[in-house]
Amino acid sequence: MQSHPICSPSHPTPSPIIVFTSSPNDPPPPQLLLRQCGREGRGLVASRPLPRGEVMLRVPDSLLLTAERAAEESCLGPLLRTRSTVAASSSSTGSGAPSPLPLPEWSLLALLLAELRCRLAAGDRASRWDPYVAVLPQRPGTVLDWPAKEAKQLLRGSPLMRLADSINGAAASSWQELEPLIAQGRKDGLIPDHVALEKSDLDWAFGVLLSRCIRLPSRGDVQVLSPWADLLNHDVEAEAGCHLDWDPTAEVGAVSGALVLRSDRPYTAGQQVYVSYGSKSSGELLLSYGFCPPPAANPHQDYKLRLAVDRQADPLADLKVAALARHGLPAEVEFPLKLEGLPEGLLQYLALLDARPKVAQETYDLASLLFEGGTFPLLDGEDTLALALRGLSSRCTAALKAYPTSMEVDQALAAGAAAAVANRQPRGPRRAAIASTISATGPIAVPPTSGAPSSPTSPDSLPTLGTEDVCVSSVRAAAVAGIRVRERQILQRTQAAASAQLGDVKRAAARTRRR
Numbered sequence: 001m002q003s004h005p006i007c008s009p010s011h012p013t014p015s016p017i018i019v020f021t022s023s024p025n026d027p028p029p030p031q032l033l034l035r036q037c038g039r040e041g042r043g044l045v046a047s048r049p050l051p052r053g054e055v056m057l058r059v060p061d062s063l064l065l066t067a068e069r070a071a072e073e074s075c076l077g078p079l080l081r082t083r084s085t086v087a088a089s090s091s092s093t094g095s096g097a098p099s100p101l102p103l104p105e106w107s108l109l110a111l112l113l114a115e116l117r118c119r120l121a122a123g124d125r126a127s128r129w130d131p132y133v134a135v136l137p138q139r140p141g142t143v144l145d146w147p148a149k150e151a152k153q154l155l156r157g158s159p160l161m162r163l164a165d166s167i168n169g170a171a172a173s174s175w176q177e178l179e180p181l182i183a184q185g186r187k188d189g190l191i192p193d194h195v196a197l198e199k200s201d202l203d204w205a206f207g208v209l210l211s212r213c214i215r216l217p218s219r220g221d222v223q224v225l226s227p228w229a230d231l232l233n234h235d236v237e238a239e240a241g242c243h244l245d246w247d248p249t250a251e252v253g254a255v256s257g258a259l260v261l262r263s264d265r266p267y268t269a270g271q272q273v274y275v276s277y278g279s280k281s282s283g284e285l286l287l288s289y290g291f292c293p294p295p296a297a298n299p300h301q302d303y304k305l306r307l308a309v310d311r312q313a314d315p316l317a318d319l320k321v322a323a324l325a326r327h328g329l330p331a332e333v334e335f336p337l338k339l340e341g342l343p344e345g346l347l348q349y350l351a352l353l354d355a356r357p358k359v360a361q362e363t364y365d366l367a368s369l370l371f372e373g374g375t376f377p378l379l380d381g382e383d384t385l386a387l388a389l390r391g392l393s394s395r396c397t398a399a400l401k402a403y404p405t406s407m408e409v410d411q412a413l414a415a416g417a418a419a420a421v422a423n424r425q426p427r428g429p430r431r432a433a434i435a436s437t438i439s440a441t442g443p444i445a446v447p448p449t450s451g452a453p454s455s456p457t458s459p460d461s462l463p464t465l466g467t468e469d470v471c472v473s474s475v476r477a478a479a480v481a482g483i484r485v486r487e488r489q490i491l492q493r494t495q496a497a498a499s500a501q502l503g504d505v506k507r508a509a510a511r512t513r514r515r
């Protein structure tokens with residue numbers, strides 16, 4: 001691999017490599033090196049043995065791409081400033097609070113990213129962010145890159161369809177916000193001719209944000225793009241991974257405050273450093289980040305069962321919504337079903353949804369018993385626990401019927417892809433990276449590992465599918481088939497657990513009647 005453009009010494013702006021130094025006067029060797037890490041793409045590895053709690057990376061504020069910076073540096077800045085002023089004067093409380101953003105964070109970040117991408121494509125390299133934008137992936141591989149028709153077909157029957165709709169919906173409404181602004185900017189001569197700023201540019205920018213944006217809890221949950229920090233890959237097995245957050249006390253040179261990465265455990269030289277992108281299922285990672293760990297090996301794999309008060313068919317809907325609200329519960333919830341055990345509160349919620357109380361007070365009393373007392377009462381002689389278990393079983397039946405394919409077809413599809421993908425050699429192995437070290441200090445020696453992939457024959461042995469893999473439509477289809485296999489297994493196991501518990505409830509009731 002060539003030298004990393006981010007590190008280019010010829011670029012006039014301060015190179016982000018300074019984030020690796022804790023003291024500008026006496027820089028120690030960098031703690032992290034950039035490497036090619038197999039199907040995960042680039043990643044960061046420890047350059048030397050690192051103890052637990054070590055600061056591995058500091059990114060100063062000046063290198064964070066925030067929404068405020070995006071608004072300032074976009075060619076539409078003058079228009080955005082007018083909007084900010086109008087918003088500030090209409091919401092002014094004289095509190096000295098920072099002026100509100102003219103648009104939502106992601107719209108501003110996407111706008112600047114898209115603009116920079118258009119400029120770079122036309123050879124216009126006037127921005128200090130160019131080295132960063134130049135190394136962003138051309139295809140982030142998120143669901144925004146999937147043809148709409150294909151996404152509809154692939155995700156039919158799966159709860160992932162709702163996630164895809166919400167991602168596409170968010171990108172579409174952001175475009176609706178930006179389109180008139182872009183038209184106005186063009187009219188006002190603010191946008192150079194070589195900056196197309198089309199919907200496809202914005203969709204690309206949204207894909208970059210979905211897969212790389214970092215939320216900083218210790219800085220008011222602000223969302224940023226950060227060079228270097230966004231080269232950290234996700235480990236499904238790590239509960240938390242290394243800690244990445246804003247630290248107001250960290251110092252880079254004379255400046256206080258930095259985005260800091262601290263090691264969660266000791267690292268050996270050459271070991272890849274991971275963070276956790278959150279407790280995400282393989283489908284969520286596929287749609288939002290463009291890669292798919294094997295669902296069977298992902299401890300966060302689930303089936304998101306959506307339960308909602310039926311406002312159309314339930315004559316007691318308003319009462320139930322009010323009763324739920326009294327207990328701080330929404331009228332719609334997604335319960336993550338897993339292979340092992342039922343999610344907390346699921347049966348109570350189902351009991352309220354499916355019960356048919358006669359009067360308003362009965363609804364409120366039922367809700368109190370379920371959500372406060374933790375008991376399932378008899379309602380008009382009917383056991384509300386049995387009601388909830390039957391409700392769960394029938395919802396699992398309906399969910400299983402909603403898939404357009406059979407279990408056998410999905411298993412074959414996923415297994416076929418496992419074999420095909422295993423034959424494609426990724427660039428460098430996963431956990432102990434070997435070749436192609438890219439760093440300011442040159443390669444370090446790491447013992448080679450046996451790079452030969454295992455030969456999978458079942459969907460369970462599907463390897464992690466990286467972004468390059470899932471950019472191929474047939475591999476995407478197989479990844480979703482593998483997810484459907486796991487979702488079905490979860491639904492079947494849940495149904496079996498509900499039937500078994502229903503049997504217990506019936507036997508207990510029979511014993512009570514006999515006494």
Ligand SMILES: C[S@@+](CC[C@H](N)C(=O)[O-])C[C@H]1O[C@@H](n2cnc3c(N)ncnc32)[C@H](O)[C@@H]1O
Nearest residue numbers: 040041042211212230231232233234289291467
């Ligand atoms: C924040 S970036 C990390 C850096 C990235 N590898 C790169 O080369 O730019 C997130 C992207 O990294 C890749 N990625 C992260 N974790 C992964 C994993 N466990 N397996 C496969 N790909 C992964 C995916 O392409 C994802 O969209």
